[in-house]
Amino acid sequence: DIQMTQSPSSLSASVGDRVTITCRASQGISNYLAWFQQKPGRAPKPLIYAASFLQSGVPSKFSGSGSGTDFTLTISSLQPEDFATYYCQQYNSYPRTFGQGTKVEIK
Amino acid sequence: EVQLVESGGGLVQPGGSLRLSCAASGFTFSAHYMDWVRQAPGKGLEWVGRIRNKANSYTTEYAASVKGRFTISRDDSKNSLSLQMNSLKTEDTAVYYCTRVGCTAGLCYDLAYWGQGTLVTVSS
Numbered sequence: 001d002i003q004m005t006q007s008p009s010s011l012s013a014s015v016g017d018r019v020t021i022t023c024r025a026s027q028g029i030s031n032y033l034a035w036f037q038q039k040p041g042r043a044p045k046p047l048i049y050a051a052s053f054l055q056s057g058v059p060s061k062f063s064g065s066g067s068g069t070d071f072t073l074t075i076s077s078l079q080p081e082d083f084a085t086y087y088c089q090q091y092n093s094y095p096r097t098f099g100q101g102t103k104v105e106i107k
Numbered sequence: 108e109v110q111l112v113e114s115g116g117g118l119v120q121p122g123g124s125l126r127l128s129c130a131a132s133g134f135t136f137s138a139h140y141m142d143w144v145r146q147a148p149g150k151g152l153e154w155v156g157r158i159r160n161k162a163n164s165y166t167t168e169y170a171a172s173v174k175g176r177f178t179i180s181r182d183d184s185k186n187s188l189s190l191q192m193n194s195l196k197t198e199d200t201a202v203y204y205c206t207r208v209g210c211t212a213g214l215c216y217d218l219a220y221w222g223q224g225t226l227v228t229v230s231s
Contacts, residue, residue, distance in 0.1 A: 001171075034216060037151075043204055043224055044152065049216035056211075087152055091217040094168045096142075096154035 002026050002090050006099035012107040017078045021102045023071045023088035032092035035064055035073045038101075039084045047086075048073065078104070109133045109220045111205045116225030117165035123229070124194050129188040129205030129222060137161060140208040142218060143190050145201035155179075155203070158188070173199075195229045202226050 003026035013019050023033065031051040036044040046055045048064040049070055061076045075082055083106055088099040115127040129141070140163075143155040156169040158179045167179050178191040188205055202224040209219025 012159075032216075034218065036218070043221040044218075045221075046209075046219055049209070049211075049219070050214055053211070053214070054217070059158070089154075089217065094157075095170045096157075096217060098152045098154070101151045 001096055002029060002093060002097050004088055004090055004097050004099040006086075006102050008086055008102060009100065010103040010105060012105050013078050015078055015080060015105045017107075019075045019078050019082075019104060019106075021073045021086055021088075023066075023073070023099050025069045025071075025090055025092075028068045029090045029092035031067050032090055033064075033066070033071050034089045034091065035062075036087045036089065037082075037084045038087065044087065075104075080106075109207065111207065111222035113203060113205050113222045113225040116203065116227045118228045118230065119195055120231050121195060121197055121229055124191070124193045125195065125227060127190040127192070127203055127205075127225060127227070129190075131186045131188065131205075131207070134207070136181075136186040139205070141179075141181065141188045142206045142208070143179060143213075144204045144206055144218065145199075145206070147198070147201045150201075153201070164207075177189075192227070193195060195227075197229050200227060200229045 001042045005029045035048040038044040052064045085101045085103045108130045112130045121127045142157045159166045176194045180189045204224045205222040206218045207220040
């Protein structure tokens with residue numbers, strides 16, 4: 001199975017900050033990587049697919065990059081509605097696997 | 108608008124069985140691969156399994172943690188997805204989400220659409 005490791009596991013940031021979350025795959029997954037945002041009590045919301053393509057309706061402050069084993073999710077200017085937990089997921093092979101999540105909290 | 112609505116969750120004893128359903132609307136259900144994803148209370152996301160479409164013989168994939176105990180099926184005539192869960196364990200306690208694969212400009216990707224989830228609690 002492919003292990004997905006996110007870092008950090010949590011971070012504290014202020015409104016307006018630029019935030020970067022990293023995701024590392026235990027083996028190469030090309031660009032078969034997605035990012036999700038989840039708020040408490042809600043279903044995850046897809047943000048990015050194919051490592052860098054924004055889902056329809058997702059604001060351009062979110063961006064993704066990477067290929068192979070190393071990926072990043074960047075939020076260019078953190079807003080109050082962005083405080084949530086973020087997950088990466090590989091869909092290169094079965095079983096599909098997720099990172100453990102990164103909780104973004106208010107400083 | 109794509110809608111996925113899960114039902115069938117509840118409290119079940121260890122060793123018991125439960126069947127979850129997902130009612131799909133707003134798209135051509137028969138054309139799409141469908142997945143189940145779960146989330147234990149306070150924990151991260153875990154992929155449970157997939158069923159492909161008729162063109163791909165309704166083949167399935169499962170996570171090792173559920174293989175042999177869970178069965179994914181679909182009824183294209185009713186736009187319905189099911190998850191039959193047998194030999195349930197306390198560690199199967201989770202919110203179960205029904206999801207759909209998405210495709211944009213020929214690029215397909217997992218988990219593009221999600222239901223609201225249904226809670227399964229396995230406890231004596």
